Amino acid sequence: MNSIIIIGAGMGGLAAGIYGQCNGFKTTIFEAHHLPGGQCTSWKRKGYVFDACLHSLNGFKPQTRVNAFWQELGAMPCELVERNEFVSAVLPDGTYFHNYFDIEKLESHLKQLSPEDAPVIDEYIDGIRSFLSEEDWFGITNFGTFWEKLQIMPFFLSKIKYFRYTLGSFALRFKHPLLRRAFPLIRYSEPAVPLFGYLAEYSSYTYGDTGWPRGGGLAFSRNIADRYLELGGEIRYREKVVKILTENDRACGIELEDGTQHKADFVVSNADGRKTILEMLGGRYMNRKVAKYCEPYSPDKDVAFSVFVCLGLKRDLSSYPSSLIIFLDQPETIGGHDCEHLHVQIYGFDDSMAPAGKGVIKVELSGKPSYFSRLSNDRAAYRTEKDKIAEQVITLLEKQFPGLQEDIEVVDVSTLCTWERYMGGTQGHNNFPNKYDDLTDIRNVLDFIFGTNRMFTLPGLNNFFFAGQWVTSMASLFSTAMTGKTVVQKICKQSSVSFRSPS
């Protein structure tokens, strides 16, 4: 029986393990952390659950191809928790833009809020509705046959007009100040997101394919890890890989921190690409393309999700929108970043995230990786800054949530340095090889969505593969899990094994 060593129990590593086991390989996952799931994780403090990554997950709708894929991995069926609004926004004077999933309710709310924007509102609503005609377009593009993909082309071509706009440029067509300010931010505070992508995601919520899995990220990851273990796989926790062993330019095993070596016929790395190439393989398998992939991001460029301020509150938050942009009276510098708004996740929709009658809020701030890496060299200064950030955020939230200070039971602040420490990445969670400055360029969009420029292997090295975010060009649990399947298909082909999926 051929064997595979997998470095990392993130989504890509677990999926590689599951497909490996199903195809007759003996697989072992070495995981540095004590939990499965990598970035798809949550942590508990005094009964409150704080979630690291999940905002939305696609593949809930039964009979879709993505749902079938998640079922293979043991992740579905899982309980979808209903949310009533996408990302909503509020001005300091209390004026709300409720981005309702109920399309009729959304249309009438928007027209009430801004009657003079009726023509643009109609266009926006038509855009959402136009995506409802084909509920499995995402599954077909990823798993469909050539013929099915050809058949779905008219669906895409009829929507090409939505590529003309980004959320930022579409926002400029509104007259209402709140809509003009909110639209550029409603997708991860990223104005460059194409309107096409936003509309597609929004509509998939309305037909019940996209949503929130009850319990959050770690609960979801654990289901997949359980499937892997049921299939006979082995996860060795707290075992950090420092070196990939090679023989005649063929990967043949790994070395752990304590010097122990383990041999296998294939090695799959689900760890950070840069660390795998430059540290575990000592930079021996590089060409120009690989070198370019390993170039770091500018540490002085602002990155979304640089700081999380999580609060456990003894108050019920179930009546609030699940995701809210709170515009500030005046800009404030928080963690070295000039903020005009706070992006807040409010978990009142999932009663498993807090003890009965209580609730969790997470504030997501942007910032520069360099700001925190410099600070983290001085533990006391780093702690003081985290405390200051929490204090600023709490004071600002108090205006929208009067009395909040008295209700706080837990405060938990994490930064990009926390991500790096727990997930072993470089520059926090920012471990993509591809950088897209212009998402209205169709080549970038194709690569972003379909990974037309993926790098699963390294030049000159045999029996080695990457699985995970490093090869996806797109941060999503689905796309990273898919890489695990692709890698095992490649290994099967090389080993003359006919690939099969779990039943």
Ligand SMILES: Cc1cc2nc3c(=O)[nH]c(=O)nc-3n(C[C@H](O)[C@H](O)[C@H](O)COP(=O)(O)OP(=O)(O)OC[C@H]3O[C@@H](n4cnc5c(N)ncnc54)[C@H](O)[C@@H]3O)c2cc1C
């Ligand atoms: C803030 C944020 C929000 C997100 N929101 C969403 C969302 O709403 N929906 C969605 O679908 N996706 C979302 N994503 C993306 C998604 O979480 C990631 O794309 C996905 O989890 C990455 O999986 P991965 O397979 O690349 O592995 P990772 O999760 O990066 O896991 C890698 C694993 O390898 C381990 N490891 C690293 N080095 C070593 C070593 N030397 N030895 C042993 N083990 C090692 C790590 O401990 C880790 O467990 C979000 C990501 C972020 C950062």
